Amino acid sequence: MPERDDPETIGRRVQQLRAQRGLTQRQLAEPAYTPAYISTVEAGRVRASDEALRHIAGRLGVAYEELTTGRPAHLATDLRLRLTDAQRTLATGEARIAAETYATLLKEAEEYGLVAEQAAALLGLGECGLDTGDLTAALRYFERAERALGDAPLPARVPALRGRVVAHYLAGELRYACYLLESTLDELNRGGLHDPDALLLLYSSAIAPYMDLGAHARAAQAAELALALAPQVQDPALVARMHRQVARTLIAEGRTAEADASLAKAAELYRQLQIRTELANCHWMRGYLYAQNGDLARAESELREARTMLAARRAALYNSQVTVELADVLHRRGRSEEATALLHEVLGDLSPERGAVHAAAAHRLLGIIAEDAKDTETAEEHYVRAMSLLERAGAAGDLADLCRLLGDLLRRTGRVEAALDAYRTGLGHRTAPGTTTLGPAPAQPPL
Known part of the structure; x- marks a missing residue:
C-alpha cells in the first residue's frame, strides 16, 4: 500500500476541506506558497512535497496523515490498541466476546485499507472459530488472512497457515494437515528462515495429526524439536499487559510512533500466548511416550500438566484429546x-x-x-x-x-x-x- 494517496485524490481532499473551512486559496497558501500553487495541488496536476502538504494540513487544522491518506489521525494506532485488547480477551478464554470485537475492527480496517490490521483481525476471528468449534468459519478466516499477507515473508504467514492446519485436522483431514505442515517446514528450514516462533508453532501443531496417522516416530521427533525451540519463546502475558498500558500513556501524550512500537510488541506477545497451547501438546506427547514405555506415573504427571495448560486456555478440543490419553493411563493404573x-x-x-x-x-x-x-x-x-x-x-x-x-x-x-x-x-x-x-x-x- 502506498504511503499516501495519489495527487488527484489528495487535491480533491484539500479542496473539500478548504471549502468546509471557508478559506480562499490565498489564505491557504500564505505565507509560504502562492494561490496558483494551491490551485495546481487541488487540480491534482502536481505531486506536492511532504513539506508543502504539512503546511497545508496545518492551515486546514488536520493531521498530515489524515490529509494524505483520508484516515482520521491516529486511526491505525487506535486499531492496534483495540486489536491487542481483543487478543487479551481471547487469551483469557472469552472467544465470543473477542469475535465481536474482531469483526468490528475488521470492518474499520477494510474501510481505510489498513492491510496489516485486516490480517490481524482475520487471524483473531479464525482463532475464535477454533476455540468455539466453528471450524468452517475458522478456515475461511485463516485463508483470508493468508491472502492478505501474501506479500509478507513466510514466517509472518505461519500463524495463518497453522490456523488452517488446525482447522483441517480438527475436521478430520489428517493427511492434508500433515502435508501443509511438512511443506511449510521444508520451505522454512531449507530456505534458512529459522524463526523460532514459526518453527515452534509448526512442529508442535504436527504432533496430533502425526499421532492420529500412526506416525509415532515423527510425532516424537516433532515434540523434541518443539521443546528444544521453546526456551527461545518466553511466557508473554505480563510483558504484554505492560506494553498495552505504556501504549495508552503514550497515546494520551500524543507520542504516536512510540505507542505504535509498544503496541507492536504487545500484539506479538499476545500472539505468542497461543503457543502455550502448542507447548501443552508437547507435554501431551511426552506423556504418551512415557505411557508407551510403561512409566505410567510420569505419563500421568505430563498429561495432567498438559490438561492444566489447556484448561487455562479453554481449548476444549485439544483438552478432550489429552483427557482421553489421561483416562487410558488411569485405566491402566x-x-x-x-x-x-x-x-x-x-x-x-x-x-x-x-x-x-x-x-x-x-x-x-x-x-x-x-x-x-x-x-x-x-x-x-x-x-x-x-x-x-x-x-x-x-x-x-x-x-x-x-x-x-x-x-x-x-x-x-x-x-x-x-x-x-x-x-x-x-x-x-x-x-x-x-x-x-x-x-x-x-x-x-x-x-
Whole structure:
C-alpha cells in the first residue's frame, strides 16, 4: 500500500476541506506558497512535497496523515490498541466476546485499507472459530488472512497457515494437515528462515495429526524439536499487559510512533500466548511416550500438566484429546472409575461435527473398560459408535485398529461371521493407498 494517496485524490481532499473551512486559496497558501500553487495541488496536476502538504494540513487544522491518506489521525494506532485488547480477551478464554470485537475492527480496517490490521483481525476471528468449534468459519478466516499477507515473508504467514492446519485436522483431514505442515517446514528450514516462533508453532501443531496417522516416530521427533525451540519463546502475558498500558500513556501524550512500537510488541506477545497451547501438546506427547514405555506415573504427571495448560486456555478440543490419553493411563493404573468419569465428561463436550476423532477415541476406551469388566454388550455399543465416527472422519489407522477390537470381541462371543466382516473392514482401511505412510520427513532446523 502506498504511503499516501495519489495527487488527484489528495487535491480533491484539500479542496473539500478548504471549502468546509471557508478559506480562499490565498489564505491557504500564505505565507509560504502562492494561490496558483494551491490551485495546481487541488487540480491534482502536481505531486506536492511532504513539506508543502504539512503546511497545508496545518492551515486546514488536520493531521498530515489524515490529509494524505483520508484516515482520521491516529486511526491505525487506535486499531492496534483495540486489536491487542481483543487478543487479551481471547487469551483469557472469552472467544465470543473477542469475535465481536474482531469483526468490528475488521470492518474499520477494510474501510481505510489498513492491510496489516485486516490480517490481524482475520487471524483473531479464525482463532475464535477454533476455540468455539466453528471450524468452517475458522478456515475461511485463516485463508483470508493468508491472502492478505501474501506479500509478507513466510514466517509472518505461519500463524495463518497453522490456523488452517488446525482447522483441517480438527475436521478430520489428517493427511492434508500433515502435508501443509511438512511443506511449510521444508520451505522454512531449507530456505534458512529459522524463526523460532514459526518453527515452534509448526512442529508442535504436527504432533496430533502425526499421532492420529500412526506416525509415532515423527510425532516424537516433532515434540523434541518443539521443546528444544521453546526456551527461545518466553511466557508473554505480563510483558504484554505492560506494553498495552505504556501504549495508552503514550497515546494520551500524543507520542504516536512510540505507542505504535509498544503496541507492536504487545500484539506479538499476545500472539505468542497461543503457543502455550502448542507447548501443552508437547507435554501431551511426552506423556504418551512415557505411557508407551510403561512409566505410567510420569505419563500421568505430563498429561495432567498438559490438561492444566489447556484448561487455562479453554481449548476444549485439544483438552478432550489429552483427557482421553489421561483416562487410558488411569485405566491402566487400575483407576477405571476415574477414567470412565473423564471420558463421559469428554463426550459431553463433543459432537460428530466437532471433534469426531476425539469422541471416537473416548468411545473406544470406554469399550475397552467395559470389556475388562466383562460387559460385552456395552463394549460392543461403544466400538460401533466409535467406528461410525471414524468412518466419517477418515482416520483410517484408528479405524483399522477398532475393527480388530470389535472383531476380537465378536469372535469371543461366538459370532464368527460377524467377526470376519469386522476384520475384513479393518484390512480394507489398513491397505488403502497412502493411509499408513507419509513422504520424506521435512528438513530440520539447526539447533
